[in-house]
Amino acid sequence: MRNAKQRMPETLALQSNAERRRPPRILPRIHVETRKLTLRYGPHVAFRDITLPIRQGEITAIVGPSGCGKSSFLACLNRLTDLFTDCHVTGSATLVGEELVGTEIDLTSLRRRVGMIFQKPNPFPLTIRRNLELPLREHAVSDRHEVQSRMEEVLRAVGLWDEVHARLDTPALRLSGGQQQRLCIARALVLRPEVLLLDEPCSALDPISSGVVEDLIHRLRETYTLVIVTHNLAQARRIADHVALFWVKDGAGHLAEHSRCRDFFESPKCELTAAYVRGARG
Amino acid sequence: MRESRTDRLLELACWCSAFMVLAIAGWILFDVMGHGFRRVDLNFLLGSPIDAGRQGGIAPILVSTVLILGVCMTVAVPIGVGAAVALSEYGSEGRRATRLIRASLDVLAGIPSIVFGLFGNALFCRALGMGFSIASGGLTLACMALPLVIRSTEEGLRSVPVEYRHAAAALGMSRTSTLVHLLLPAATPGLLVGLVLGIGRALAETAALLFTSGYVSRWPTSIFDSGRTLSVHIYDLSMNVPGGDGNSHASALVLVALLIGINLTASLMANVWLRRRIRT
Numbered sequence: 009m010r011n012a013k014q015r016m017p018e019t020l021a022l023q024s025n026a027e028r029r030r031p032p033r034i035l036p037r038i039h040v041e042t043r044k045l046t047l048r049y050g051p052h053v054a055f056r057d058i059t060l061p062i063r064q065g066e067i068t069a070i071v072g073p074s075g076c077g078k079s080s081f082l083a084c085l086n087r088l089t090d091l092f093t094d095c096h097v098t099g100s101a102t103l104v105g106e107e108l109v110g111t112e113i114d115l116t117s118l119r120r121r122v123g124m125i126f127q128k129p130n131p132f133p134l135t136i137r138r139n140l141e142l143p144l145r146e147h148a149v150s151d152r153h154e155v156q157s158r159m160e161e162v163l164r165a166v167g168l169w170d171e172v173h174a175r176l177d178t179p180a181l182r183l184s185g186g187q188q189q190r191l192c193i194a195r196a197l198v199l200r201p202e203v204l205l206l207d208e209p210c211s212a213l214d215p216i217s218s219g220v221v222e223d224l225i226h227r228l229r230e231t232y233t234l235v236i237v238t239h240n241l242a243q244a245r246r247i248a249d250h251v252a253l254f255w256v257k258d259g260a261g262h263l264a265e266h267s268r269c270r271d272f273f274e275s276p277k278c279e280l281t282a283a284y285v286r287g288a289r290g
Numbered sequence: 291m292r293e294s295r296t297d298r299l300l301e302l303a304c305w306c307s308a309f310m311v312l313a314i315a316g317w318i319l320f321d322v323m324g325h326g327f328r329r330v331d332l333n334f335l336l337g338s339p340i341d342a343g344r345q346g347g348i349a350p351i352l353v354s355t356v357l358i359l360g361v362c363m364t365v366a367v368p369i370g371v372g373a374a375v376a377l378s379e380y381g382s383e384g385r386r387a388t389r390l391i392r393a394s395l396d397v398l399a400g401i402p403s404i405v406f407g408l409f410g411n412a413l414f415c416r417a418l419g420m421g422f423s424i425a426s427g428g429l430t431l432a433c434m435a436l437p438l439v440i441r442s443t444e445e446g447l448r449s450v451p452v453e454y455r456h457a458a459a460a461l462g463m464s465r466t467s468t469l470v471h472l473l474l475p476a477a478t479p480g481l482l483v484g485l486v487l488g489i490g491r492a493l494a495e496t497a498a499l500l501f502t503s504g505y506v507s508r509w510p511t512s513i514f515d516s517g518r519t520l521s522v523h524i525y526d527l528s529m530n531v532p533g534g535d536g537n538s539h540a541s542a543l544v545l546v547a548l549l550i551g552i553n554l555t556a557s558l559m560a561n562v563w564l565r566r567r568i569r570t
């Protein structure tokens with residue numbers, strides 16, 4: 009091959025170089041994928057038959073009215089559903105091809121790879137430092153320098169370092185709501201996950217903190233695969249690459265539409281999405 | 291206008307009730323202090339009782355009291371904390387075993403102390419051959435303090451918001467380390483409250499100890515020796531020893547002072563513990 013290229017006339021070679029410099033048009037690989045995922049609480053079906061591919065390095069926003077199983081869907085992806093009594097999951101959910109549903113996987117390592125941020129900021133009632141140390145120690149990272157450098161790295165990544173580096177040993181609960189939420193994101197990032205699940209991470213925050221956290225989430229894109237549940241359509245439009253609309257049908261949630269962000273808002277496939285985006289429904 | 295008068299009357303009535311409580315507490319303290327204060331001195335605290343307790347001090351009785359409390363807490367705290375963790379962390383509400391343990395706790399809490407005394411006498415003194423001893427008394431008191439310790443530890447564990455458990459699980463933390471690093475520290479103030487209640491109940495106990503630790507007032511030589519606690523001493527002096535009233539009041543003063551001291555220390559410890567937990 010190389011010989012062939014060398015023998016090419018100069019003009020042709022230049023042209024092919026120019027072509028090679030163009031960014032590759034490769035679709036991101038599927039990172040997390042669910043197939044016919046169904047979740048029941050006892051007899052009640054929370055959502056049914058959700059088939060949703062989630063691409064690597066993208067932000068997938070899940071929108072829809074309350075009670076259509078968005079948060080429960082997220083909880084399937086890190087098996088937090090194991091904590092809920094009476095909860096039964098069927099179908100398939102895979103993380104890079106590895107099956108998560110109904111298998112005896114190592115939950116500790118799954119949850120290291122798939123981090124989660126909750127609606128209400130929930131730092132532990134410990135110091136800022138201990139909040140970050142505790143998960144590291146749990147995952148056998150105990151080298152002082154390593155702990156210190158990871159701590160600084162994630163606090164910088166969430167833009168907290170300048171605000172808190174002088175008071176790492178003060179209680180995390182003394183931080184403001186927005187700072188607490190960013191600390192929670194840092195706490196998830198300190199384990200170097202691949203996927204971050206965010207369950208309405210901004211809805212308990214004031215508008216300014218919400219904006220800061222939203223910018224942070226947007227920055228995390230590409231380094232991480234993000235799945236964010238949000239009630240804020242404008243937010244989904246600003247940050248998401250793909251949008252999934254969950255809706256309630258026959259008392260259970262289902263996936264009404266899943267498309268690229270621009271298509272979702274400008275040329276939705278189904279009538280429901282159009283009405284939802286217009287504000288006529290939901 | 292009329293409404294505001296009703297409001298004021300109700301408020302007045304409530305304040306009257308509140309002052310009544312204050313008055314009762316004040317009266318008791320005043321009475322005990324008034325009768326006992328002049329007799330309590332270093333000789334009283336460090337001396338042995340003379341003439342069946344009419345004269346002399348209470349040193350051996352204080353030592354027996356401390357030993358009995360020690361035995362009681364050494365047994366009650368580990369069992370109590372273990373049971374509380376089992377009930378609130380590992381047991382599910384619907385399970386039969388959980389319900390059974392809860393029901394037996396209610397029974398334990400409701401049993402009159404005299405019955406505990408008889409039980410302790412039958413089990414520890416006779417069946418286990420410990421005789422009338424500090425060990426028998428302490429173990430009997432441990433049975434009595436258990437429900438209090440379990441209840442308050444459980445309350446403490448339950449008061450930990452579910453968000454922390456979710457956060458810990460989402461970070462891949464195991465149940466054990468969630469328990470050790472988050473739940474138990476958070477439950478410690480509750481545990482301390484339970485301890486204080488338990489110690490209070492144990493210190494105040496007379497009936498159960500008459501049957502189990504006996505009321506020999508000399509220095510105990512070991513925990514298998516018989517010993518008399520402060521409450522038993524007070525009872526004996528005022529009921530069985532004519533002319534023992536003076537020292538009985540003095541002992542009562544020491545007992546009340548001990549209880550108040552323990553309460554204050556516990557709330558101080560709870561504060562310090564909370565602060566340290568947040569620092570380190």
